[in-house]
Amino acid sequence: MSAQSPLQSPPVAPPGSKRFLGARDLALVAAFAALIAVLGLPGTIYAFGSSVPITLQTLGVMLAGSILGWKRGALAVIVFLVLVAAGLPLLAGGRGGLAVFAGASVGYLIGWVLGAAVIGLLVQARLPRYSIWWTGLANVVGGIGVVYLIGVPVLVFKLGTGLAALASAAWFLPGDVVKVVIATFVAAGVHRAYPQMLAPLRNRRP
Numbered sequence: 001m002s003a004q005s006p007l008q009s010p011p012v013a014p015p016g017s018k019r020f021l022g023a024r025d026l027a028l029v030a031a032f033a034a035l036i037a038v039l040g041l042p043g044t045i046y047a048f049g050s051s052v053p054i055t056l057q058t059l060g061v062m063l064a065g066s067i068l069g070w071k072r073g074a075l076a077v078i079v080f081l082v083l084v085a086a087g088l089p090l091l092a093g094g095r096g097g098l099a100v101f102a103g104a105s106v107g108y109l110i111g112w113v114l115g116a117a118v119i120g121l122l123v124q125a126r127l128p129r130y131s132i133w134w135t136g137l138a139n140v141v142g143g144i145g146v147v148y149l150i151g152v153p154v155l156v157f158k159l160g161t162g163l164a165a166l167a168s169a170a171w172f173l174p175g176d177v178v179k180v181v182i183a184t185f186v187a188a189g190v191h192r193a194y195p196q197m198l199a200p201l202r203n204r205r206p
């Protein structure tokens with residue numbers, strides 16, 4: 001018997017099912033937590049002295065929500081952050097440990113979790129239909145709007161000035177728009193290749 005890819009989700013759960021996460025769900029969560037970590041390998045860019053680095057890891061957050069849905073996507077980000085808190089240098093630039101969560105970028109890290117959840121919720125809201133344009137909008141709302149909504153105020157609080165925080169957010173925006181486009185088309189390709197990816201979630205909406 002051939003091994004089945006973790007991308008191949010099991011059949012749709014019965015409407016009354018209470019199952020939280022199965023083995024394949026957990027495998028996908030672990031895989032996307034690893035993906036977020038891998039996207040940190042290219043390193044960081046600190047634009048004009050910003051306290052928050054520009055990284056590719058936000059792309060992983062967008063992909064997690066777009067492909068896995070709200071619960072698995074948010075959980076993948078949580079697993080990644082737990083590993084960071086445990087001391088593993090998984091954030092871009094080799095950062096890790098509890099000290100990271102006392103820094104100016106902590107709002108963005110919290111925003112990643114909620115951003116992935118919002119992206120997943122919006123994508124699932126259109127099930128059983130899948131729309132690439134709706135997924136793009138979901139990534140803008142969750143991957144940019146939600147993350148900035150939490151990250152910028154925390155940055156303002158940490159730095160004690162609004163101008164520096166707003167300037168850093170402005171430097172993030174062009175790159176994040178590019179990430180939205182990439183995440184949207186990658187997610188569309190995955191769902192085209194594995195149409196059952198989100199099928200189990202149709203009967204597990206919150």
